[in-house]
Structures are given as structure tokens and as C-alpha cells.
Amino acid sequence: MCVAQWQSSFPPQPNGGRAWTEAGKALIYADEAQRIARFAHECPDIETGGDLFGYWTHSGAPMVSYAIGPGRSSRHHPTSFYQDADWLHDQGVRLYDRHGLQHVGQWHSHHRLGVNLPSAGDIRTVVRGMAARNWSRFLLMIATLPPHSDSPVMQNYYLVRPDGRHRPVRIQVLNGGSPFRTRPDEPREEPILRPAEGVHWRPGPMTPPARNRVATFPGAWFATEPGKARFRRIATDLEREGMACRIHLSGDGRGLRLSLPDAELLLGADFPASPPQLLSGARADGIAWTPSTNLVDWYLSWQAGAPEPARRHGQTDGERPSAAAPSPTPGAANDL
Numbered sequence: 001m002c003v004a005q006w007q008s009s010f011p012p013q014p015n016g017g018r019a020w021t022e023a024g025k026a027l028i029y030a031d032e033a034q035r036i037a038r039f040a041h042e043c044p045d046i047e048t049g050g051d052l053f054g055y056w057t058h059s060g061a062p063m064v065s066y067a068i069g070p071g072r073s074s075r076h077h078p079t080s081f082y083q084d085a086d087w088l089h090d091q092g093v094r095l096y097d098r099h100g101l102q103h104v105g106q107w108h109s110h111h112r113l114g115v116n117l118p119s120a121g122d123i124r125t126v127v128r129g130m131a132a133r134n135w136s137r138f139l140l141m142i143a144t145l146p147p148h149s150d151s152p153v154m155q156n157y158y159l160v161r162p163d164g165r166h167r168p169v170r171i172q173v174l175n176g177g178s179p180f181r182t183r184p185d186e187p188r189e190e191p192i193l194r195p196a197e198g199v200h201w202r203p204g205p206m207t208p209p210a211r212n213r214v215a216t217f218p219g220a221w222f223a224t225e226p227g228k229a230r231f232r233r234i235a236t237d238l239e240r241e242g243m244a245c246r247i248h249l250s251g252d253g254r255g256l257r258l259s260l261p262d263a264e265l266l267l268g269a270d271f272p273a274s275p276p277q278l279l280s281g282a283r284a285d286g287i288a289w290t291p292s293t294n295l296v297d298w299y300l301s302w303q304a305g306a307p308e309p310a311r312r313h314g315q316t317d318g319e320r321p322s323a324a325a326p327s328p329t330p331g332a333a334n335d336l
């Protein structure tokens with residue numbers, strides 16, 4: 001279950017020396033993922049594979065814009081697959097010259113071996129290839145076939161680091177076809193013989209679940225004009241005090257959670273009519289609140305008067321959340 005060779009030899013990624021980032025997802029066009037599924041489906045008892053071209057997002061996620069299958073001179077065995085080196089090279093040069101797309105990953109099938117993880121050999125192969133080009137990240141996808149031919153092909157995507165550490169990432173599928181694919185099939189690629197109907201895929205069992213996006217409740221206080229003005233004031237005051245703060249939407253989308261150096265505040269659905277709530281059990285008894293009270297002044301009063309244990313969390317200066325400038329637009333403050 002390995003791709004025993006690394007054969008690409010086209011232009012290196014300019015960001016090859018960039019540090020590893022913690023992106024947790026891979027993006028791919030729906031039609032490209034479907035194409036991979038069809039190739040995998042063609043080989044129920046031997047390995048097959050191909051390569052992934054695209055680019056990297058700012059957060060370090062691979063965007064797969066174009067997936068190729070095995071070239072005609074590929075070699076397929078029950079537990080190994082060797083891509084056609086000339087085919088891979090030519091496709092790499094073509095995609096770079098025409099579209100600026102680069103080699104961001106490989107895929108291969110473990111057909112019905114029942115193994116959704118990359119093998120040690122798979123990782124060694126990828127690490128060798130990355131080292132040769134000084135690449136800092138690479139995408140490896142392992143496809144598996146279910147026991148029954150009409151069940152979906154499973155796709156497991158992994159980000160691999162130069163030291164061989166790797167982890168599964170969730171899949172963000174972009175609807176439709178890649179704008180870079182001008183014809184559905186490549187004559188030099190091994191032909192897909194079976195019709196597309198009946199071939200489906202789904203994220204494999206190693207894939208982390210998609211994150212639930214929390215939506216801002218339309219009537220939330222910070223979505224109103226007075227609420228936005230209020231939030232801008234809070235952001236300005238935090239900046240004035242040099243206070244590190246992270247801001248998140250509350251789970252119901254009706255409030256904001258502010259992670260401040262000594263406390264976590266919830267500005268709930270009925271803020272500012274109701275006072276901010278101190279989370280994690282801290283109390284603010286006796287600190288007066290009216291709807292016109294300045295939030296940061298209120299917080300400073302609490303901070304000055306609170307006994308040490310109530311200032312909770314055990315955070316020291318060294319453990320404080322990293323400084324994040326509060327966003328002036330609450331709707332964009334959703335750190336998800």
C-alpha cells in the first residue's frame with residue numbers, strides 16, 4: 001500500500017520554506033473528487049493513484065484545482081502503485097505554464113485492503129519527495145473501496161509535514177467543476193471505462209467532522225446600528241487600555257464572548273440592558289451596571305476589586321491569549 005516512487009520534477013513551490021501552519025482542511029472541486037472516485041472504482045483489487053494540483057490558501061490549506069489519474073505507463077500492484085513519471089511531469093509543466101497550478105499532493109487507492117491510513121512506506125515516500133524539494137507541506141489522499149461495488153468510495157485526506165508527522169483534515173467541497181479543466185478526459189490518461197453513474201464518494205472514516213458554523217442571529221444586539229456603535233466603542237477602549245482580547249460569537253449567535261486577560265465575558269442576547277456575565281464562576285457582585293455603563297471601565301473596576309482567586313483561570317502573563325485586535329465589525333469577529 002504505497003506509492004514507492006516520487007517522480008515529479010517541475011517547478012518548486014515558491015513558498016517551499018514556509019513554516020508549517022495548522023490548517024485543518026483541504027479544498028477540492030466536486031468534479032475532481034468525483035473523478036478520483038471513478039479512477040479508484042476502476043481498480044477493485046490493485047492499487048491505482050494520481051496527483052493533485054492547485055495552490056495553498058493563506059491559512060495553509062491545500063486547494064485542489066485539478067486531479068489527475070494514472071498515466072498509461074503506470075504500474076499497478078496489489079500493494080503498490082507507480083505513477084507514469086513522464087505523464088506526471090508533462091501534466092505538471094502544462095498546468096504550471098497554463099494556470100500557475102502546482103503539485104500540492106498525491107492520491108492512491110488502498111482498494112479493499114480496509115486501510116484508510118497511509119502506511120509507513122507512504123509517509124516515507126512523501127517525506128523523501130518533500131525533502132528533495134524543500135517543501136514544507138504536502139497533501140496525501142488515501143482512497144478505499146467498500147466491500148460492495150455500489151457503496152461509496154471513501155476519501156481520506158492527510159497533511160504531511162517534512163518530519164513525517166501527518167494528520168487527517170476535513171474536506172471542503174466546492175460545487176461544480178474546476179475552471180481549469182477544459183476537457184473531461186485526457187487521452188494519455190488511463191481511460192475511465194465505467195460510467196459515472198453509480199460511483200459516489202464520501203469522506204472516509206479518518207476525516208474530522210465539518211465544523212458547525214455559528215450564524216449571527218439576525219436580531220442580535222451587535223447587528224443593530226446602536227449595537228455596532230457600542231461594539232466599536234468597546235473595541236476602541238480595549239485598544240486604549242492595551243488589553244488583549246479574543247472575540248467569538250456565542251453558541252446561539254445572539255451574543256458575544258470576550259476572552260480578556262483575567263476573565264471571559266458574555267455579552268448576552270439582552271446586552272446592554274443586562275450586565276455582562278462573567279463566565280467560569282467569577283462574580284461581579286457590587287459592581288454597578290446600567291445600560292450606559294462603559295464596559296471596559298466596568299471590567300477594570302471588577303479587575304481592581306476582585307480577590308485574586310476570583311480572577312480565575314490561573315492565567316499568568318505568559319499564558320494570556322495572544323493579542324488579537326478586536327474587530328470593528330462584530331459580524332466578522334466569528335473566530336471559527
Ligand SMILES: [Zn+2]
Nearest residue numbers: 001002119122
Ligand atoms: Zn498506501
